[in-house]
Amino acid sequence: MLTSAALSTKPIALTWMRRVAPLVIALPLVCYLVLVVTYAVNVPWVDDMDAFLSFILGYSDATTLADKVDWLLRPNNEHRILTAKLSAVVMRALTGEVNFRWLVFVAFGFLFGTFALCYRVFRSMNLPLLMFAPVCFIFWQPQYYLTSLWALTGLQHGVVIFLTLLALYLLSGSGRYRFAGAILVQVLASLSMSNGLFGWLAGAVVLALARQWGRLGLWLSIGVATIVFYFHDFQNAQGNDSSVSFFLHSPHIVMAAFFTFTGALLDLVPVSNIFRRSLLPTLFGLLLVPTVFWFLWRMNWPLWSRHRSANAGQQRRRYFFTGCYTFLFVNAAVVAILRPRFGYDVMLVSNYMIYPALLTALVYLTGLSELRPRLALGRWVRTGLVVSLVVWSVSYALHWPQIAFRKQMLLTFSYNQKHNDIGLGPNWGSPFADMVRTVMRETVRRGIYRYPTGYFTPYETRVSSSTPMPADPNLNLHMRGGGYDYIVETDVDALPQPVGQAAVVIQSNQRTYLFPSEFGYRPGVFYLGRPVRTIWAEVINPILAPGTYRVGLLTPPVRGEKGVNSPIRFSNRQITIP
Known part of the structure; x- marks a missing residue:
């Protein structure tokens, strides 16, 4: 039986x-x-500019078949x-x-x-x-x-x-x-x-x-x-x-x-x-x-x-x-x-x-x-399942927040490229930066490339305004570093909740740069939905033009929520790039 x-x-x-x-x-x-x-976002990064945009300009301007083939194969x-x-x-x-x-x-x-x-x-x-x-x-x-x-x-x-x-x-x-x-x-x-x-x-x-x-x-x-x-x-x-x-x-x-x-x-x-x-x-x-x-x-x-x-x-x-x-x-x-x-x-x-x-x-x-x-086939399959499931689950746990932040970073740096002719890889004043500036301007002018929208888009005009905003005495920012970068951070729980996508704003009389906040992409916040208790961003100095910059925040309201304070505020802190 x-x-x-x-x-x-x-x-x-x-x-x-x-x-x-x-x-x-x-x-x-x-x-x-x-x-x-x-x-996936419509933002070129570093070598993309030369490999695709500079190439497509040269290929489009080539007048003979031999020149076009040369552009394809060089x-x-x-x-x-x-x-x-x-x-x-x-x-x-x-x-x-x-x-x-x-x-x-x-x-x-x-x-x-x-x-x-x-x-x-x-x-x-x-x-x-x-x-x-x-x-x-x-x-x-x-x-x-x-x-x-x-x-x-x-x-x-x-x-x-x-x-x-x-x-x-x-x-x-x-x-x-x-x-x-x-x-x-x-x-x-x-x-x-x-x-x-x-x-x-x-x-x-x-x-x-x-x-x-x-x-x-x-x-x-x-x-x-x-x-x-x-x-x-x-x-x-x-x-x-x-x-x-x-x-x-x-x-x-x-x-x-x-x-x-x-x-x-x-x-x-x-x-x-x-x-x-x-x-x-x-x-x-x-x-x-x-x-x-x-x-x-x-x-x-x-x-x-x-x-x-x-x-x-x-x-x-x-x-x-x-x-x-x-x-x-x-x-x-x-x-x-x-x-x-x-x-x-x-x-x-x-x-x-x-x-x-x-x-x-x-x-x-x-x-x-x-x-x-062989009888070993069953053991082989079970071992493969265990290893593959461990790698799959751990890889998602480790890299999903990184992938999400990378999208935030690329969108934010596309703002810098659009308004400052730099941000998508090269350093200020380098020959590579000169090439990227020329290529990006020309491809945008011809309609070959279009900058994407981002969380900053509704505030783009205000952020880029040359009219200085008065400093908020209640905004306290902590800064450390120098050389390659500065780390800018707010006090813990200094901002009204909820806080979503945010950026540190670096502004001089001529230029405004954005640097994305990373705190929201830490595993505890990203996976568990814990409150974003601080804004934390890395300001990369080599992409900044020489000058003195005020340091502030861009904190757009979370979708479906009403903003309590102004989404753009500046502190009394400054950064000087020689």
Whole structure:
């Protein structure tokens, strides 16, 4: 009777799992999509101005096809960014302007393409859909929010990852058209970011494993030609020669950086000092890398022993995984060699976090493919679920307030750029600031770019007024710092509640700057809805023009609430910039 009852409940359990699986799979994707839609803003940041706005001016003014092609292919810093530029050109042709919020959505499309490739590989295993859940939670988490919400990084890293993996996926199968498509896709990947060049090596490994020697020769020939073209007119290598010197002087740091980078998915204490912060990622990298090499040996030793035990579908997956690991490990090695000289924390910067997330997801998929005949598969899936859910939940807890504040910061700094010709990255008086001022003015004049509205918009005229407002003797502001910045803070509970989005106002007779308050984005306030008890903001001195500035506050009333005091008030405190 007990056996009969157990057997009767098994179909019910399987039916329930089939029904709930799509919801579990969709949850992290929908959450991430809502995050992007909510916090993407039409504000360029630092290199965006040169990569998109300066480019689109030059491209639009070019009178010949050769000049337009030159604008598309010429390098920006140490990268060619063809796909990013083409996205801006198409957007300008369709809408008449360049909108950075929509460029972020375009980048999200490439990110989704990479996820779709992983899903396609998973479906070839004929496993229950619920086993794909760890990939979803590993992939759709906000550690790499700077790749998802910054137009340029999204249209570099997201694009090159998708195109390279697509080329490897095409190479892993047979057929003339797949090979031709892989070449075209890989050429585009190479011209979209410099690490796309690593795809030629990864593809060569796949073709060598498949013993397709004729195609390998053609692949290498086109790859060499593409690499020569890529570097032939570079004028700025960003000091990579000093990175080589750093490697020769400190090879142990470079070696540790490689494992930290590959294991960065477990960057779960980002507010700690760099030693404590990097400890868990490094240990995870030390576990992950040998696991990958064990899988590589397991997948590829039958090829060299002439004992092929895999079916056609599994063999294609083995080619694909091997190519992906080659691409990701070469990329990790290059980053570990070239970047630690800027500081070890660069190994854990949000711009790069998509790579360790993808690596971990691929390791999980490889385990599903290789361990399937073994009883260890169930344990593998349970471990994947635990790790992915921990990373997903902790990442949202840590980074959601940062993402929300970044939107506030970009909107606030767009005010400074609009009214002072500076604010979106460069320092006052620098050549970069001169370029940005010219480009922003010209794109706004032509209607190519439009500044967004923000919490300050209803008060923009009053804040920017040249008529000085009298100081409020009841407004007491505390200031500390100097040099790079000043920290400005009100007394605790000095302002009537509720306090919402707010900014510190820095005003001279000629200019007014805003700096966003960060207190509302501290976890206790952000998640628990606790009152904003103080205004706390960092005033960044290098963007200020020389002069003497009064210090005040902008505290717009919360929506649905009536403001008790004037939203714009000044204290008796001053800042002098020499």
